[in-house]
Amino acid sequence: xxxxxxxxxxxxxxxxxxxxxxxxxxxxxxxxxxxxxxxxxxxxxxxxxxxxxxxxxxxxxxxxxxxxxxxxxxxxxxxxxxxxxxxxxxxxxxxxxxxxxxxxxxxxxxxxxxxxxxxxxxxxxxxxxxxxxxxxxxxxxxxxxxxxxxxxxxxxxxxxxxxxxxxx
Amino acid sequence: xxxxxxxxxxxxxxxxxxxxxxxxxxxxxxxxxxxxxxxxxxxxxxxxxxxxxxxxxxxxxxxxxxxxxxxxxxxxxxxxxxxxxxxxxxxxxxxxxxxxxxxxxxxxxxxxxxxxxxxxxxxxxxxxxxxxxxxxxxxxxxxxxxxxxxxxxxxxxxxxxxxxxxxxxxxxxxxxxxxxxxxxxxxxxxxxxxxxxxxxxxxxxxxxxxxxxxxxxxxxxxxxxxxxxxxxxxxxxxxxxxxxxxxxxxxxxxxxxxxxxxxxxxxxxxxxxxxxxxxxxxxxxxxxxxxxxxxxxxxxxxxxxxxxxxxxxxxxxxxxxxxxxxxxxxxxxxxxxxxxxxxxxxxxxxxxxxxxxxxxxxxxxxxxxxxxxxxxxxxxxxxxxxxxxxxxxxxxxxxxxxxxxxxxxxxxxxxxxxxxxxxxxxxxxxxxxxxxxxxxxxxxxxxxxxxxxxxxxxxxxxxxxxxxxxxxxxxxxxxxxxxxxxxxxxxxxxxxxxxxxxxxxxxxxxxxxxxxxxxxxxxxxxxxxxxxxxxxxxxxxxxxxxxxxxxxxxxxxxxxxxxxxxxxxxxxxxxxxxxxxxxxxxxxxxxxxxxxxxxxxxxxxxxxxxxxxxxxxxxxxxxxxxxxxxxxxxxxxxxxxxxxxxxxxxxxxxxxxxxxxxxxxxxxxxxxxxxxxxxxxxxxxxxxxxxxxxxxxxxxxxxxxxxxxxxxxxxxxxxxxxxxxxxxxxxxxxxxxxxxxxxxxxxxxxxxxxxxxxxxxxxxxxxxxxxxxxxxxxxxxxxxx
Numbered sequence: 029x030x031x032x033x034x035x036x037x038x039x040x041x042x043x044x045x046x047x048x049x050x051x052x053x054x055x056x057x058x059x060x061x062x063x064x065x066x067x068x069x070x071x072x073x074x075x076x077x078x079x080x081x082x083x084x085x086x087x088x089x090x091x092x093x094x095x096x097x098x099x100x101x102x103x104x105x106x107x108x109x110x111x112x113x114x115x116x117x118x119x120x121x122x123x124x125x126x127x128x129x130x131x132x133x134x135x136x137x138x139x140x141x142x143x144x145x146x147x148x149x150x151x152x153x154x155x156x157x158x159x160x161x162x163x164x165x166x167x168x169x170x171x172x173x174x175x176x177x178x179x180x181x182x183x184x185x186x187x188x189x190x191x192x193x194x195x196x
Numbered sequence: 197x198x199x200x201x202x203x204x205x206x207x208x209x210x211x212x213x214x215x216x217x218x219x220x221x222x223x224x225x226x227x228x229x230x231x232x233x234x235x236x237x238x239x240x241x242x243x244x245x246x247x248x249x250x251x252x253x254x255x256x257x258x259x260x261x262x263x264x265x266x267x268x269x270x271x272x273x274x275x276x277x278x279x280x281x282x283x284x285x286x287x288x289x290x291x292x293x294x295x296x297x298x299x300x301x302x303x304x305x306x307x308x309x310x311x312x313x314x315x316x317x318x319x320x321x322x323x324x325x326x327x328x329x330x331x332x333x334x335x336x337x338x339x340x341x342x343x344x345x346x347x348x349x350x351x352x353x354x355x356x357x358x359x360x361x362x363x364x365x366x367x368x369x370x371x372x373x374x375x376x377x378x379x380x381x382x383x384x385x386x387x388x389x390x391x392x393x394x395x396x397x398x399x400x401x402x403x404x405x406x407x408x409x410x411x412x413x414x415x416x417x418x419x420x421x422x423x424x425x426x427x428x429x430x431x432x433x434x435x436x437x438x439x440x441x442x443x444x445x446x447x448x449x450x451x452x453x454x455x456x457x458x459x460x461x462x463x464x465x466x467x468x469x470x471x472x473x474x475x476x477x478x479x480x481x482x483x484x485x486x487x488x489x490x491x492x493x494x495x496x497x498x499x500x501x502x503x504x505x506x507x508x509x510x511x512x513x514x515x516x517x518x519x520x521x522x523x524x525x526x527x528x529x530x531x532x533x534x535x536x537x538x539x540x541x542x543x544x545x546x547x548x549x550x551x552x553x554x555x556x557x558x559x560x561x562x563x564x565x566x567x568x569x570x571x572x573x574x575x576x577x578x579x580x581x582x583x584x585x586x587x588x589x590x591x592x593x594x595x596x597x598x599x600x601x602x603x604x605x606x607x608x609x610x611x612x613x614x615x616x617x618x619x620x621x622x623x624x625x626x627x628x629x630x631x632x633x634x635x636x637x638x639x640x641x642x643x644x645x646x647x648x649x650x651x652x653x654x655x656x657x658x659x660x661x662x663x664x665x666x667x668x669x670x671x672x673x674x675x676x677x678x679x680x681x682x683x684x685x686x687x688x689x690x691x692x693x694x695x696x697x698x699x700x701x702x703x704x705x706x707x708x709x710x711x712x713x714x715x716x717x718x719x720x721x722x723x724x725x726x727x728x729x730x731x732x733x734x735x736x737x738x739x740x741x742x743x744x745x746x747x748x749x750x751x752x753x754x755x756x757x758x759x760x761x762x763x764x765x766x767x768x769x770x771x772x773x774x775x776x777x778x779x780x781x782x783x784x785x786x787x788x789x790x791x792x793x794x795x796x797x798x799x800x801x802x803x804x805x806x807x808x809x810x811x812x813x814x815x816x817x818x819x820x821x822x823x824x825x826x827x828x829x830x831x832x833x834x835x836x837x838x839x840x841x842x843x844x845x846x847x848x849x850x851x852x853x854x855x856x857x858x859x860x861x862x863x864x865x866x867x868x869x870x871x872x873x874x875x876x877x878x879x880x881x882x883x884x885x886x887x888x889x890x891x892x893x894x895x896x897x898x899x900x901x902x903x904x905x906x907x908x909x910x911x912x913x914x915x916x917x918x919x920x921x922x923x924x925x926x927x928x929x930x931x932x933x934x935x936x937x938x939x940x941x942x943x944x945x946x947x948x949x950x951x952x953x954x955x956x957x958x959x960x961x962x963x964x965x966x967x968x969x970x971x972x973x974x975x976x977x978x979x980x981x
Contacts (some may be wrong), residue, residue: 048316062228065225068475070899073393073899073904082471101269112219119219122214123864125219126872127696127869128215128697129392150912163443163445164697164868166876167910
């Protein structure tokens, strides 16, 4: 057992963890944040994606110990003060979810994508979410939702910037 | 028949009631259920595809810390056998136990269950269980399994033949005698792995004589029924809950070994028990789909008029028959092969074979994609043979609109249809007329461009109970609904359907809102809990939910409305004929200012002091709707692709679809079903294949080797629709859950073969991976040299 400190959804936790404990197990089983799902255990499907220090990471392939000192955001932390994140609103508005199992991972990945590229093309969106599988939606509405959220986020956060300037 | 209520919410893009919890990470999936003192199951599975079990030694495993118990097949016989709900004439059935006792018949067959106080402890201990196996010869190929001398899976049968299923109509010999053109194809409709994103999971607890089971299932009522019968518990003491279910596609249309085992263990241990499959385990132990080899022959006149279709099919059933497996390559495949066409003669025979592979059952479309693939590939081959435009060949043979109701050569009665307009619209969307220019332009860039279409008729609305009975389905095909209006006017709809992404909480609220005269926000739809729902719910599969379950909701809501009108008329001192319910208000036509609120009526129903003479108090309704016929959605899909001859890779340039599912309740949900369905069909055409080696090892054993389409693999889809109402039900609705999967696979393959036709390529087995396409191009080049 070892002690780690992690900030999850803006709350700091000090936890005793076994060296073999996976981050997704820490989230789901210790902190009962069950919105992060396990779809494959082998980092293919992306259902378990969370933000670690702002980057989308598959939490089934990260040891909890590796997250020591990190700031983690799960789907439960996307909304702030009861207000949905634009990506959450867009996923619902565009019917980008059906069964909802892959949705948390996809929304988290989308947040990461949009933090790197505020105005992605559809092809860039498709490429960027390749690591998150969805069996229900055929991705059509997911791409629409991410584009919609991007537009809204540009309007809200960086209205003055032209799309080309914010590309990395 | 038409809806008596005005359609206010039906047909609108009502936002989904399911979303608010799911986008916040709320909603409880089965693996999210954690109970005090819960223990975990890990299954010991056979690494051999075929082996006699000589001895099981669990001594070392029992010593592992945290182990609670280990049970083998002999200890767990109280679970009873796994059910098969469909029989076909002459079926050679087997006794399928949750844990194998004598032999393992596929790699993944469960041998023992290890229970421990943590998931990891259970897994560790399971690895310490040693099984002494005597490996036996393995048979993987279904056709070879039927040959003399093949290793036999079930010795008591003396054969691997599960069934032979003929469907015939007309004079097939005459058709081929009269033929001016014939084509013959061999189709391998490869085995697929469903890959619902949520792995299966089961949680069970047994307290005070009552068993509660959470399961990721499409059919909670059937699970409840079998648990009750098999475990000897009174049915009222078995509660099955399908909470949030993360996709199913048929793979959760089962009563699985793990459901029986986990329930049995909870009952015997007196502690809550959980089992969650991991993905690799799911690949072995959750049903697979498709896996047919078909020989298709078509007889036609030179002008394209179809004369007859002969088809011989071998269906790989896997090692055991699962719940609905005997009905998939037979009823849902053989009968629908004639599709949208007038065919005078039909001769189909399907043989089902046991092999040392994971059992095969319903996977999205379930028989109908295979049928459509066979006929639609054959149509393209025929068009090629007689040098006719594939669209024109289809149009020429369509059942004409004035021929409905039309009984197909296989004996199915299509109530309605109008196939030409959907084809026309799809051709227009695809700019089909100008395609040849695009082919030439692509060739100039060194790429092969092709266009392919498929026109389908689906059989949905499963099913009239009498038809079920005649076809060997051992249960009715109705669906149930119960509506409970509380005294304050709050409305709850309990449905027998069990959605897992289809949005019934929204669509059913739209239907009920229109029928009652309130808004969808006034209605809560609940599902998937056998203690809440009506006595029996059949469940969600086969694109049946709307055309059967949605109608049950509509009918129950009509009963509520009728009673509301009676009470309203009484309170307003008016004739019931003059009273309307609209927007949650009850008033005399033309006098909306003197309205009673819906809640006043419901309160009156429960105060019961001022009701019409002889009326029962209360405001509830329960209905069972048994459809008089199936429904028959149809449409045409068109794919346009470019093939890069250097790499064999395929780019989908454009995908256009025009579908007709009758009245759309929520077009947003309809489109979503199509997007997902089309993508799954593209997956089969281009990417997906479950592959076994000759030892019966699943080579495509993880998501690394089995390619589920990702966002970059598929394009945006252009969708449109025609609306031909079915007369079979009062809403004119038909179902859309599987149409995309049914239509897209042949459209894609037809497009790729069309692209490569200048090279003389007429066939490539699915999936059309870059490697195979590249190989075909290379071979074609060599053949020409």
